Amino acid sequence: MSERILTVEDLRVALPVPAGTLHAVQGVSFHVDRGETLCIVGESGCGKTLTALAVMDLLPQRALRTAARLELEGRDLARASERAMADIRGNRMAMIFQEPMTSLNPAYTIGNQLEEALLRHRRTSRHEARDRAVHLLERVGITAAASRLKQYPHQLSGGLRQRVMIAMALMCSPSLLLADEPTTALDVTIQAQILHLLAELQRELAMGLVLITHDLGIVARIATRVVVMYAGQVVETGPADAIFRAPAHPYTQGLLACIPVPGRTRRGDPLGTIPGMVPSLIGETRGCAFAGRCPHAIDVCRASAIPLEAGSGDQHLVRCVRHAEIGAAAGRRLAEATL
């Protein structure tokens, strides 16, 4: 039976800006079970990073967070004190970021920072912390781990730094790991290695993994379930297979059509595009946020807020009034294209 690790219900993040209030995250709900990988995918400004930061309680100070439910392993995070959060963060849940250099302290050795992660949360000796650090560095594929402990972050390559960050996140064996674009700054070869490692560790340690990315290739290869975000909302969510084989939301379809795929897109043929721009999230949005760019939009789309509706199959939800007809047509096209 699957064990629920994280429950997020109706999460909202608002940021006061000079022009009013920016509704960056507008009622996002999802959950993560032990041993599964949830990918949150979307383009810049869709609210995917703020969603993760809201879970970690690491939002900028002026941001306003509300949620109907925000629970980690049954503990209420929405009403947890700052002190309680400091005990949970890095302990029961940990986060890694795109640019490891900004999350590592340049003035301390790798060893120092790794040991600190454990000593902060566990009553243990420095000696034991050191052993665990060496063990985890070896586990994430760093050679000569013991000697690396004395090195400073600037002495390591980008790929090695990201491995150190992963080891640090795992020091307390968290049940939830949030990874925000962990491989975007890395070379493709290193990217594949780091993702391979993350997938392996997730299985081995039976963690819940939330991976935030804009890269649909990564999502397809690593996700158990997918959340597609657009303009602060979840527009489609479901098992990876459903999202890629029968995408039902016009935005998901549009994104998939934009990327060249060797063997599927023909060289020189125009790629799909999504015309227009993301709407401003300042003030109230009426109707579907994607309506202005959607080739299928009708009057109903612009009239009132669109709810998430059941799509094709288990756990598949779509925020589109026309998803049934659009999804079926897209499924047929995809099936034909892969024949």
Place this chain on the structure above:
Amino acid sequence: MSVSPSVVAQVAGQAPLLEARSVSRTFQVSAGLFRAKRTLTAVESVSLTVQPGEVVALVGESGCGKTTLARMLLGLLAPSAGEMRIAGRPAHALARREIARLVQPVFQDPYSSLNPRKPVGAIITLPLRVQGDPKPETWRARVEDMMERVGLARRLYDNYPSQLSGGQRQRVAIARALINGPRMVICDEPTSALDVSVQSQILNLLQDLRRDLGLTYLLISHNLAVVEHMATRVAVMYLGRIVEEADTDTFYAAPKHPYSEALLASVLTPEPGLGVPDTHLGAAYPNPLEVPPGCRFHPRCAYVRDECRSVAPKPIAQRAGFVECHLYDPITLQGQSA
């Protein structure tokens, strides 16, 4: 369908647009306050020919020398050894301005490649000014036409880069590159800083412009799906050398060099259920200050043999290019078939 570069040249009856003849570039790097400077060889004896009409992609990891090579091709950096030829003439005999008229760059980050204190119109007009274009009265109209051509509304003429989106800024960079009608554009990671939906618009634009204006591209990219979509020929760089060159179809169907194979294996196509590939590229990218002896790829190679550790491989001609790897030595191949 791919056309071999020599055929393109015969049809056009022209010299190669760009030619690097065994060019090398070294840098002196400080190793510390009291230590002697060390020599870093960023590009080592590389030959590359770009024929009119081609889209040649240069791929490889960061630090492999692809940007240094591009800067030499742009005439921004003189080679330490070897010769660069542009449109059949030696690059050192051409003035910077002449080179700029033939070859123009488009860089990765449209946020840092545009002057934030100049409006869009002035940014695109600058190359006309620099080249001393004889008809200043036509500049405004020509710039506006070019803006329209790259998909920028004319009303943005007086806007500043900070008022534009990433995609619009990259369009400004493209308009600036094209305003003097160059024959070739060197695109250094033109879409890696952009969102997926914007990337496809820029790639489509580059394809349209190539067709309409008869442009030739050198595309530097680490996104091998983008390369497959755009390029007619691929050159793979590793630690300052081009280790394989082939036309795109051949390259993607059957990469020869073990490094090319690993690169292609790392491409994550959006196909669920395939999982993340294990590339077997064990060690991290080597330090260019300490180039491994023998074949420079041998410490990471899955097929490494004794001779790879001591003898540097030479380029071996293939049907559609060349590969630099002992696996394809004629003697080795004979031994395998015997």
